[in-house]
Amino acid sequence: MGGCQIHFTVAIDFTASNGDPSNSQSLHYMNHREPNEYVKALRAVGEICQDYDSDKKFPAFGFGARVPPDYEVSHDFPLNLNPDDPDCDEIKGVILAYQRCLPSIKLYGPTNVSPIIRRVSRLAEAEMQTGIPSKYYMLLMLTDGVVTDLSETRDLIVEASRLPLSIIIVGVGNADFSDMRALDGDDGILLSSYGQEAARDIVKFVPFRDFKKAPTSALAKYVLAEVPKQVVEFYASQGIAPEPHKQSVVPPRRGENGGEQTGAKGATS
Template sequence: MSAGSERRAAAAPRAVPAPRASRVELRLSCRHLLDRDPLTKSDPSVLLLLRSQNQWVQVDRTEVVRSSLHPVFSKVFTLDYYFEEVQKLRFEVYDTRGPSDLGYQDDDFLGGMECTLGQIVAQKKVTRALLLRFGRNAGKSTITVTAEDISGNNGYVELSFRARKLDDKDLFSKSDPFLELYRVNDDGSEQLVYRTEVVKDNLSPVWEPFKVSLNNLCSCEETRPLKCLVWDHDSRGKHDFIGEFSTTFEEMQKAFGEDQAQWDCVNAKYRQKKRNYKNSGVVILADLKSYRVHSFLDYIMGGCQIHFTVAIDFTASNGDPRNSCSLHYINPFQPNEYLQALVAVGEICQDYDSDKRFSALGFGARIPPKYSPSVPTQVSHDFAINFNPEDDECEGIQGVWRPIGTGLPRVHLYGPTNCAPVISKVARMAAPRRQYYILLVLTDGVVTDMADAREAIVRASHLPMSIIIVGVGNADFTDMQTLDGDEGILRSPRGEPALRDIVQFVPFRELKSASPAALAKCVLAEVPRQVVEYFSYRELPPRGLGTHTHDAGPERAGQPGVRPVSVSSTLGVP
């Protein structure tokens, strides 16, 4: 980010963050599409575009459904939904001439539809006519978009199916089977959940594993009916029905756990006509893995403690504490900015610390017994405010502020403003622990050890630790935006990137007129995500929740909040 843009970012007032976006899944289907192919039917796919900065930006694209004028797409679009924004969407349907990932410039346009995400969410299901260029109707073509809120989704499942001895539907070769999985809705309608790939010329196919959210699979209701249909693929779109079976996710889990996860694939017409008919093959659930998406509250309710540490700037730029203009001046009737920020954040954090004891550190001052006006000594950048290096903890928020008031006359405010020592000190405490640490740094100016601070933050990003920096006073804090990873990944002077974004910087003056609750909400908004990210990276589920008996593989690391869990395991967390 350029210096100019940094200054604009610093100058812009920081509003209290809105609630985090809800997640919405969109499913698409079309009816009565135009037929652009002379010998076969159209091969439709849908392109999703989002209006951003006065232009349409491609978001995603569905798969191609071959030779169909009434396609139901298995591809699910997942979007963030913001109540306070108008999110304009455009759906464009094309007769695809090649693979859907090769672009759409050479495809035939079958029609488009525009609406807002808010309209889809409000109605849950929107059916609109498709329009050609210049607003002309595309015949009777329509597109239906169905929305589901997955904000409360508690995980997803990975399924792997295979089949044995399927019916042979082809005259000169074997069947080309694929499987479709449907969810039965409350009104009896069926919603396509997933369509596998086609396995060519094989009566005992093994389909690739696939992942679906539990909300998508069964609306998070394990007893909801599911249907599996097996087809012999036809390049002209006239697929031959092989058979089907019904089950539930609950039944799948139980059968898989008992090594009995197989179902007869039945064709009802054959059953009626053939006296000795048994099945048209057998479908086997080869693997089932459930993944729990853990939340911040999962960890808190699982016993995770949050240890709060405050580090306060005692440099000379704060002014003489005896002067009413000093940022450290203690007014019995009006708390200074340091105290306001400390109370606002500390009172929230103390609810997650069972012993209510907080570490309180100072930096940038000469302290006793080293300090003497006639004997210059080294400045301390990580001293205990209670002057007890063996135990820097204080009882509650008031216990933090009390030694500040009594200690100010005993220290010589000096400088420079070095933050790296206190970051490193808290990092050393966090390294061997299983609790989470929040460091609140209160400073009246830009840190002077920026390179060392960046290095310390990058190292701390691997630890159970978050850093909140509040700038008090009227200094120019533009350069402090560098430490906040919102504008890009923070890197150490050696170029090593931070594993996680763990720093939140807020100038106090931007929220000075707001309530303490607003300040706390602003500076603590990112902490829940940071907690979940850390424990997910370390592959540590909340205490009391199980871990999966199968190896989740290296892809699990770094996916926030996701952890495989067994359908029956009660293994605790170390």
């Protein structure tokens, strides 16, 4: 109500372990009958998050693929293949960019997620300098396997626990996600490789397979359940109170007796 916006970034795993997208067994396989697990998870979480971002523009990236024109391996390339503007319009725009880039890239590896976490952390760090609660960052990572750069990822998450940032990791497929579970602070305080404790729990991990037969809303509810608490904990730790309720004046409207009535409408929460 004070104008704080969720800035939602998407990162999708394009490592070779997902399987050739042209093969029906691939996690990236696209057909007209049913969306794949990546699209299902993206819709379930993204379509709720987009209601808390007024411009509905979402930066979307891929990692672990060889990317044109030079086909060098990249771990934070824009899904729309436009390095100057990685934003997509609404979640449907992210899905469209995902579908369009699949034929143009080559799945490769390894599964390095630290570059995309570092990218979003820099934005959150810059926002922190403003001293006002205007932008809170959320990174949704969809991945099929074991993280290769686990130690660096742990260190970055511990550092990011002091920033206006939450990270949601959705495990796609049937891999062993024990490393991902370790990044989720539900079982204890996350420690960096040099022994520093996380200031707060900012990671939520969920294996998509646990929700395959559940309603779409069930995944979103479970994944996003901790985000409000994480937002409040961050601003409270910084001593930052909500901004005054921002209102926009709406035009006068006719009352039942023919006179004019005035009203106010709240801004995006």
